[in-house]
Amino acid sequence: MLSRLSPASIRRLSSTAKCCSDKNEPDFSDPKTLALHKMYRPERITPSKRGIDLLKSPGLNKGMAFSLHERQYLGVHGLLPPAFMTEEQQAYRIITKLRQQPDNLAKYIQLDSLQDRNEKLYYRVLCDNVKELMPIVYTPTVGQACQHFGFIYRNPKGLYVTINDNSISKIYQILANWHTEDVRAIVITDGERILGLGDLGTYGIGIPVGKLSLYVALAGIRPEWCLPVILDVGTDNTELLNDPFYTGLRRKRVRGPEYDTLVDNFMKAATKRFGRDTLIQFEDFGNQNAYRLLDRYKGEYCMFNDDIQGTAAVVVAGLLASTRVTKKKLSQEKIVFLGAGGAATGVAEMCVRQMMDEGLTEEEACGRIYMVDIEGLITTSRIKSLGERHVKFAKDLPDTKNLLEVVRTVKPGALIGASTVAGAFTEDIIKEMAKNNPRPIIFALSNPTSKAECTAETAYRCTNGAVLFASGSPFENVELNGKLFKPGQGNNAYIFPGVALGAVLFAVKNIPDKLFLLAARMVAEAVSEKSLNTYSRVYPRLKDIRELSVKIAVEVGEYCYRHDLATLHPKPEDMEMFIRQNLYSVEYDELINKTYEWPAKDSKHGFPVPVLRRTSMDEE
Numbered sequence: 118m119l120s121r122l123s124p125a126s127i128r129r130l131s132s133t134a135k136c137c138s139d140k141n142e143p144d145f146s147d148p149k150t151l152a153l154h155k156m157y158r159p160e161r162i163t164p165s166k167r168g169i170d171l172l173k174s175p176g177l178n179k180g181m182a183f184s185l186h187e188r189q190y191l192g193v194h195g196l197l198p199p200a201f202m203t204e205e206q207q208a209y210r211i212i213t214k215l216r217q218q219p220d221n222l223a224k225y226i227q228l229d230s231l232q233d234r235n236e237k238l239y240y241r242v243l244c245d246n247v248k249e250l251m252p253i254v255y256t257p258t259v260g261q262a263c264q265h266f267g268f269i270y271r272n273p274k275g276l277y278v279t280i281n282d283n284s285i286s287k288i289y290q291i292l293a294n295w296h297t298e299d300v301r302a303i304v305i306t307d308g309e310r311i312l313g314l315g316d317l318g319t320y321g322i323g324i325p326v327g328k329l330s331l332y333v334a335l336a337g338i339r340p341e342w343c344l345p346v347i348l349d350v351g352t353d354n355t356e357l358l359n360d361p362f363y364t365g366l367r368r369k370r371v372r373g374p375e376y377d378t379l380v381d382n383f384m385k386a387a388t389k390r391f392g393r394d395t396l397i398q399f400e401d402f403g404n405q406n407a408y409r410l411l412d413r414y415k416g417e418y419c420m421f422n423d424d425i426q427g428t429a430a431v432v433v434a435g436l437l438a439s440t441r442v443t444k445k446k447l448s449q450e451k452i453v454f455l456g457a458g459g460a461a462t463g464v465a466e467m468c469v470r471q472m473m474d475e476g477l478t479e480e481e482a483c484g485r486i487y488m489v490d491i492e493g494l495i496t497t498s499r500i501k502s503l504g505e506r507h508v509k510f511a512k513d514l515p516d517t518k519n520l521l522e523v524v525r526t527v528k529p530g531a532l533i534g535a536s537t538v539a540g541a542f543t544e545d546i547i548k549e550m551a552k553n554n555p556r557p558i559i560f561a562l563s564n565p566t567s568k569a570e571c572t573a574e575t576a577y578r579c580t581n582g583a584v585l586f587a588s589g590s591p592f593e594n595v596e597l598n599g600k601l602f603k604p605g606q607g608n609n610a611y612i613f614p615g616v617a618l619g620a621v622l623f624a625v626k627n628i629p630d631k632l633f634l635l636a637a638r639m640v641a642e643a644v645s646e647k648s649l650n651t652y653s654r655v656y657p658r659l660k661d662i663r664e665l666s667v668k669i670a671v672e673v674g675e676y677c678y679r680h681d682l683a684t685l686h687p688k689p690e691d692m693e694m695f696i697r698q699n700l701y702s703v704e705y706d707e708l709i710n711k712t713y714e715w716p717a718k719d720s721k722h723g724f725p726v727p728v729l730r731r732t733s734m735d736e737e
């Protein structure tokens with residue numbers, strides 16, 4: 118069996134095993150567990166770094182949580198204040214300071230520098246406060262951080278590959294400069310469509326960084342396996358080209374064959390450097406490249422486009438959960454999309470697959486989907502100018518750019534926005550949706566919040582609380598007529614962490630579309646009756662994503678072994694246990710085998726142990 122292991126897999130098995138934490142210690146009374154464990158777990162290691170180098174290594178640094186024995190043994194004694202702090206105390210200090218920051222960008226900067234200093238503490242704080250901090254490290258604040266990236270830039274995070282590095286060997290060298298060898302997941306963007314904010318060039322690096330933070334926080338993927346990458350091919354944003362702080366090449370975007378060669382070279386160099394099964398997530402590419410690159414690479418590499426496939430899955434999940442309230446199958450609904458770019462088209466295509474699984478023909482399913490883009494409703498009169506993906510959705514209806522008119526004519530059960538047009542779902546449109554449906558479905562997916570097609574408050578108010586609403590960026594709860602509504606976040610963050618966890622742990626060859634549909638169904642099933650019926654929320658709680666990610670990863674693994682796409686052999690007998698054993702722990706590791714039990718409450722050390730309160734603001 119072992120002879121079937123590729124060199125990359127052997128390397129992975131041994132390094133995977135290093136991450137097993139005592140917290141997740143398996144049950145060794147079971148002989149099968151013991152055998153599996155021996156296979157995957159080598160001995161613990163002591164870090165090679167010492168002294169100030171250790172304190173400057175964010176992956177190892179524990180700040181004042183180093184025990185006296187560790188301080189002496191690892192050469193940091195005297196380099197730290199003499200008092201000690203537990204990780205919990207440090208986390209309390211961080212979140213307290215964070216809550217005193219004047220605004221969200223200041224919070225982003227504080228967390229960003231914490232990540233540079235002390236990785237475990239960063240993830241500890243993030244995991245303990247997912248609902249409060251996701252809007253900081255992710256949408257909407259990450260959008261603001263990208264817009265001001267040149268100004269707030271402190272430390273490099275991620276790799277920059279420019280159009281001037283356009284050969285496999287040059288890119289390979291850049292990848293070899295990265296500080297870890299065992300990279301298993303890359304999130305890459307070219308910065309052309311950063312959220313709904315448009316072309317932000319290299320300022321877009323904040324997006325891969327933020328997505329990978331969620332890999333760790335929402336799926337327990339180890340941070341050292343993660344690599345953020347930006348392809349710098351220039352920018353067409355003249356404001357940036359004139360910005361003295363701009364961090365990228367000052368030139369117009371390169372397009373055409375030279376661009377394609379750069380992406381091709383990157384794919385080859387990355388898989389040569391890190392292994393054929395390295396996951397590469399494409400993020401926030403512009404409309405003209407997103408689908409094209411996905412179609413080109415999805416059969417050949419372990420990759421996916423999150424804006425197309427991840428978004429499709431999360432929206433279908435929200436729609437399926439909604440059907441539990443409307444008591445109608447998805448195939449019985451008509452759906453209108455505002456926007457027909459990567460996100461909306463991906464969702465439309467997955468809706469078609471779901472409707473076909475429910476018994477419709479492809480033609481019937483496409484017939485239930487109406488798309489409106491910047492040119493108006495996609496109609497048969499536009500066929501000559503449409504791309505092949507849109508032709509099947511063209512309707513034999515009069516041309517119009519008026520969304521209200523479309524809603525009046527079609528009478529859809531669901532209205533979905535991925536257009537980047539803030540406020541496009543006017544009060545009239547929302548009221549029209551409510552007129553035609555006892556429980557209208559309205560998803561305003563555009564990010565960040567400033568681009569949402571409508572606010573949660575408008576949606577609930579204009580439908581008298583009947584709407585099943587979700588948005589790409591979070592909105593506050595809304596109280597209406599004495600009832601509390603908790604809008605769900607229809608964001609691909611429910612999907613990509615779990616898919617990525619399965620892909621990296623089982624070293625999959627590629628990721629079929631079907632897996633995203635399976636993930637969508639799992640997310641839909643995870644929505645509780647209480648969520649749906651008490652709060653009208655069509656998504657699980659954010660704090661449940663981590664568990665959901667494990668379940669999605671099991672599904673990814675099972676599917677990939679069935680279809681000969683998993684290259685980790687032998688297949689773990691207990692898939693879930695294998696995944697749990699390999700989850701990143703946010704608790705500090707013991708850095709030497711023997712730990713000195715320091716007297717945490719000893720007044721000699723002068724540490725006033727604070728009364729800890731729960732830091733989590735997560736709620737039902």
Ligand SMILES: NC(=O)C1=CN([C@@H]2O[C@H](COP(=O)(O)OP(=O)(O)OC[C@H]3O[C@@H](n4cnc5c(N)ncnc54)[C@H](O)[C@@H]3O)[C@@H](O)[C@H]2O)C=CC1
Pocket residue numbers: 310311312313314403404423424425428431455456457458459460461489490491492493534535536537538562563564565568588589590607608609610
């Ligand atoms: N909630 C989530 O998980 C996700 C949200 N998104 C958001 O969706 C938005 C769109 O993303 P993509 O589809 O990737 O972008 P895209 O650039 O591929 O597509 C934008 C679409 O909007 C249409 N559009 C622009 N102005 C319009 C107008 N005035 N009226 C009607 N249609 C108009 C364009 O014609 C195009 O079809 C972004 O704001 C992005 O942040 C994207 C991915 C995931």
Ligand SMILES: CC(=O)C(=O)O
Pocket residue numbers: 256311312313401423424563564589608609
């Ligand atoms: C959520 C996301 O991927 C986007 O807005 O692009």
Ligand SMILES: [Mg+2]
Pocket residue numbers: 312400401423424
């Ligand atoms: Mg995106």
